[in-house]
Amino acid sequence: MNIQAQYDKIGKEYLSGQKVFFSEKEDIGTKFILKSLPSLEKKRILDIGCGNGKDMLLLESLGASQVYGLDPSAFMVAQAKKTIVKSENVVLGSIEETNFEDESFDIAIARFSVHHLSSLEKAYNEISRILKKSGLLIFVVHHPFRDVLYQEKKIYGKQEIIKIELYDNKVPIYFPTHTLKDYLSQSFFENFYLAGFEEEQSLEELLETLHIPGCMGIKAIKKERLE
């Protein structure tokens, strides 16, 4: 399974499922991102794993001066290019290695995208490289405690590719499991200060006797490295 290319196959179903789902349910991922943002005036923002560009549009409407999107799925990039005015601001690629200039963004957001990477080390280094001094990283991912329940042997910390079926079990998504320590790793703390952390409050009833948060959000501030 090519994790990065999967949205070329399921992108259409993902987007239509998402539209219906969030017409009935609160979008807590976007809520966490919005709550963590400062004033966007004169801000240059990157949406990592921008999907169809809906959050890029939102950031523009909130006053950001420049919004860029990055996604490794050609399908998603094509959708995002149709959504926003500056289609040239949507770039095909992975956050592990980009062509963006050093210290060129004030803020990077990632709504349900970075958990697709098996290791976040390269991504953290790259995000830190392209963020300006004291730049912000805000991301939302599936909660590690939820993911372990989808593992075959349910051994926390033994990484497995799991399949989750979203939106009435119609959209299968594959991604590697992570621990909390994978997100708040040595590499994280070399690059960032932790500035905010939240877990979903409306717990999911996964088993009759187990209610856990489905996702979590992290807000981080770029740390200056001592050379």
Ligand SMILES: C[S@@+](CC[C@H](N)C(=O)[O-])C[C@H]1O[C@@H](n2cnc3c(N)ncnc32)[C@H](O)[C@@H]1O
């Ligand atoms: C669950 S979708 C979320 C899309 C959008 N952020 C949203 O909230 O609707 C995950 C997105 O992350 C993208 N993605 C996967 N691996 C990535 C990577 N290495 N770098 C950047 N984006 C990635 C996928 O192609 C997909 O569009």
